Amino acid sequence: MATIDDVAKAAGVSKGTVSSVFSKKRPISKQVTERVLNVAKDMGYFPNHVARSLAIKKTMIVGLKMPISKSSNLSGFEIQMINGVTKECSQQGYRVLLDTLPEHDDPTQFSMDPVDGVIMLNPRKQDPRIERFKQMGIPLVLVGRPDPEDETVSFVDNDNRQVGFMVGDYLLKQGHSSILFLNSAADMTVAVDRESGLAEAFQAHGALWQQNHVLNYSRKLHKSPVEYGYMAMMEAYKQLKYTAVIADTDRVALGVLRAARELGIEVPADLSVIALSNDATLAQEVTPRLTSVELEVETLGSEAARILLEMMGNPDVVCNRIVEGKLVFRDSCQINSTMNEMGE
Amino acid sequence: MATIDDVAKAAGVSKGTVSSVFSKKRPISKQVTERVLNVAKDMGYFPNHVARSLAIKKTMIVGLKMPISKSSNLSGFEIQMINGVTKECSQQGYRVLLDTLPEHDDPTQFSMDPVDGVIMLNPRKQDPRIERFKQMGIPLVLVGRPDPEDETVSFVDNDNRQVGFMVGDYLLKQGHSSILFLNSAADMTVAVDRESGLAEAFQAHGALWQQNHVLNYSRKLHKSPVEYGYMAMMEAYKQLKYTAVIADTDRVALGVLRAARELGIEVPADLSVIALSNDATLAQEVTPRLTSVELEVETLGSEAARILLEMMGNPDVVCNRIVEGKLVFRDSCQINSTMNEMGE
DNA sequence: AGCAATCATTAAAGCGGTTTAATGATTCGG
DNA sequence: CCGAATCATTAAACCGCTTTAATGATTGCT
Numbered sequence: 001m002a003t004i005d006d007v008a009k010a011a012g013v014s015k016g017t018v019s020s021v022f023s024k025k026r027p028i029s030k031q032v033t034e035r036v037l038n039v040a041k042d043m044g045y046f047p048n049h050v051a052r053s054l055a056i057k058k059t060m061i062v063g064l065k066m067p068i069s070k071s072s073n074l075s076g077f078e079i080q081m082i083n084g085v086t087k088e089c090s091q092q093g094y095r096v097l098l099d100t101l102p103e104h105d106d107p108t109q110f111s112m113d114p115v116d117g118v119i120m121l122n123p124r125k126q127d128p129r130i131e132r133f134k135q136m137g138i139p140l141v142l143v144g145r146p147d148p149e150d151e152t153v154s155f156v157d158n159d160n161r162q163v164g165f166m167v168g169d170y171l172l173k174q175g176h177s178s179i180l181f182l183n184s185a186a187d188m189t190v191a192v193d194r195e196s197g198l199a200e201a202f203q204a205h206g207a208l209w210q211q212n213h214v215l216n217y218s219r220k221l222h223k224s225p226v227e228y229g230y231m232a233m234m235e236a237y238k239q240l241k242y243t244a245v246i247a248d249t250d251r252v253a254l255g256v257l258r259a260a261r262e263l264g265i266e267v268p269a270d271l272s273v274i275a276l277s278n279d280a281t282l283a284q285e286v287t288p289r290l291t292s293v294e295l296e297v298e299t300l301g302s303e304a305a306r307i308l309l310e311m312m313g314n315p316d317v318v319c320n321r322i323v324e325g326k327l328v329f330r331d332s333c334q335i336n337s338t339m340n341e342m343g344e
Numbered sequence: 345m346a347t348i349d350d351v352a353k354a355a356g357v358s359k360g361t362v363s364s365v366f367s368k369k370r371p372i373s374k375q376v377t378e379r380v381l382n383v384a385k386d387m388g389y390f391p392n393h394v395a396r397s398l399a400i401k402k403t404m405i406v407g408l409k410m411p412i413s414k415s416s417n418l419s420g421f422e423i424q425m426i427n428g429v430t431k432e433c434s435q436q437g438y439r440v441l442l443d444t445l446p447e448h449d450d451p452t453q454f455s456m457d458p459v460d461g462v463i464m465l466n467p468r469k470q471d472p473r474i475e476r477f478k479q480m481g482i483p484l485v486l487v488g489r490p491d492p493e494d495e496t497v498s499f500v501d502n503d504n505r506q507v508g509f510m511v512g513d514y515l516l517k518q519g520h521s522s523i524l525f526l527n528s529a530a531d532m533t534v535a536v537d538r539e540s541g542l543a544e545a546f547q548a549h550g551a552l553w554q555q556n557h558v559l560n561y562s563r564k565l566h567k568s569p570v571e572y573g574y575m576a577m578m579e580a581y582k583q584l585k586y587t588a589v590i591a592d593t594d595r596v597a598l599g600v601l602r603a604a605r606e607l608g609i610e611v612p613a614d615l616s617v618i619a620l621s622n623d624a625t626l627a628q629e630v631t632p633r634l635t636s637v638e639l640e641v642e643t644l645g646s647e648a649a650r651i652l653l654e655m656m657g658n659p660d661v662v663c664n665r666i667v668e669g670k671l672v673f674r675d676s677c678q679i680n681s682t683m684n685e686m687g688e
Numbered sequence: 689a690g691c692a693a694t695c696a697t698t699a700a701a702g703c704g705g706t707t708t709a710a711t712g713a714t715t716c717g718g
Numbered sequence: 719c720c721g722a723a724t725c726a727t728t729a730a731a732c733c734g735c736t737t738t739a740a741t742g743a744t745t746g747c748t
Contacts, residue, residue, distance in 0.1 A: 074427050087412075360738095
């Protein structure tokens with residue numbers, strides 16, 4: 001590869017001039033510009049992004065940190081997230097670095113990544129990475145609330161207690177009392193928040209809240225979200241003839257629907273199914289179409305990106321955005337008495 | 345941010361020593377190591393990835409070039425691709441840079457990106473980028489065949505003529521003659537190849553091949569793949585009572601199914617639907633479950649990554665991999681006479 | 689003790705750009 | 719025609735790390 005020096009020499013100018021020709025930061029006379037460009041073309045010269053980044057301390061890259069287990073695929077959530085983040089970033093001329101590498105615990109392995117800012121998915125409790133990014137002076141936006149609370153860190157999140165409360169309230173109003181909740185993995189804040197919201201709904205209705213009606217997804221036990229929905233439903237239904245089930249995602253709901261089919265349970269006649277959705281298309285096109293809570297994960301993603309880009313221009317702003325879930329009535333829940341169907 | 349110099353000074357050693365402590369490329373005595381590490385921790389020092397990359401000419405990042413229209417989302421294909429590429433790369437310690445930025449035509453804007461290799465989706469005809477990567481000496485793997493043919497460039501692709509032929513052959517054997525093909529965008533090589541494969545199948549069966557039974561997706565006309573399937577089916581069925589339709593993707597097939605429902609057409613009794621699938625879950629969980637051609641896009645992605653990583657270690661190897669499509673029989677095609685259901 | 693061999697550490701030269709202060713060349717008004 | 723102002727260009731320092739060749743400090747051997 002030809003370097004800027006080679007081009008400068010061949011064109012009979014200094015590297016500073018060549019630099020200016022390419023970066024356009026300083027005006028260069030038409031003749032010189034042309035000469036340099038021609039030489040560069042002939043030599044097959046392209047400015048080196050890394051060297052440039054080092055000099056200007058900017059990469060025009062946003063990091064998206066999401067742990068990914070070796071074997072399994074990106075979840076619907078992650079995909080929606082990538083979607084939202086990428087869309088916003090590319091509009092502003094930024095690219096996205098998918099950082100799926102597992103964290104090393106060797107402190108010599110931490111490095112200041114080639115990114116101007118970071119969006120971090122699923123922060124863990126007391127996540128040490130948060131502190132590290134602060135030290136590095138790299139703008140950070142979390143997706144999911146920081147735990148413990150931290151006023152100094154930006155984040156976007158669903159209002160997961162509201163989500164839990166809303167579906168609980170809705171189902172209880174429909175007269176359901178034995179409700180199965182196929183929750184996500186137990187150690188996630190979303191799981192905790194949604195469950196507590198649901199419990200609150202029971203309380204508000206003066207209904208008995210029983211924790212054993214909540215199941216948790218586990219990577220070890222369940223091969224895939226669909227399998228989780230299927231297996232959990234098959235098992236749980238043996239114990240108790242639930243009349244409603246809340247599924248953590250559309251795909252979990254698909255598993256439930258399959259189980260229901262096999263068990264000869266009519267949806268929604270005998271069983272109402274409601275999905276905490278992250279894939280609108282899927283929810284809409286399944287039969288029966290899934291009544292669901294629209295989580296707007298993509299909005300979450302683009303908001304995270306927007307906030308991050310904002311922070312990058314204007315350091316030490318902190319900002320967070322809570323996105324409410326919206327109930328979308330479709331065909332997988334039985335509609336009783338009081339409620340009106342509201343369509344999509 | 346503290347730099348390596350600061351740490352060296354504070355620890356009373358040279359930068360070379362600090363460098364070795366972090367990179368572990370040269371043994372450093374236990375005492376010195378410890379002292380340096382402590383100082384580094386106190387000062388909040390983290391090695392700068394960009395500077396490091398510049399020095400060692402390696403970024404441990406793989407670029408994934410995929411044009412993305414400003415407004416629209418990642419397609420199922422792209423998602424599967426990201427999945428496959430990411431999985432393979434992260435296993436080998438590489439990260440993935442999503443390069444969704446539209447190409448500039450200003451030659452001063454081309455830069456040698458901070459990547460060790462590139463996977464490029466949907467290369468266009470005579471794609472000038474291919475030549476550019478060669479000049480830069482950056483290993484490149486295409487997803488989709490190069491057009492015109494080029495012996496010097498690695499690529500992975502489905503055998504799209506085979507795919508077209510296979511579904512055509514299958515449907516014709518089932519006795520269908522009026523077959524609608526909802527193909528992808530006309531300017532893509534996949535569209536061309538699949539159509540020609542299909543035409544070949546007609547020829548092989550001595551059936552009349554009519555090009556007007558092929559429709560093409562267009563970003564301008566169709567809001568989404570689902571809409572494409574829906575609209576195209578609604579329109580086309582007015583002209584002719586097709587007995588089979590080949591949908592470009594699962595999502596297109598969903599649109600077709602919806603149209604069929606609205607038109608009162610029974611699937612598969614009155615209409616066989618077959619999807620050139622890129623989302624196995626979706627195909628399996630829809631009612632009726634979609635008979636489809638499994639394209640194994642994810643395999644394509646991880647193969648592309650594998651080849652690329654290989655090339656990065658061992659320059660000037662060229663390699664390509666053609667992945668055959670497999671027919672997966674489910675419930676959306678009517679089974680006639682001769683064929684046996686093979687299940688999944 | 690004396691000399692070679694071994695080992696940890698260092699100084700300095702890259703990597704390929706950007707940027708600042710200085711230098712020439714040109715223009716311009718008086 | 720001269721000095722000031724304007725403009726394009728350059729030389730050199732810098733960004734933060736790696737690496738090579740050189741330097742001391744130890745060790746081993748006779």
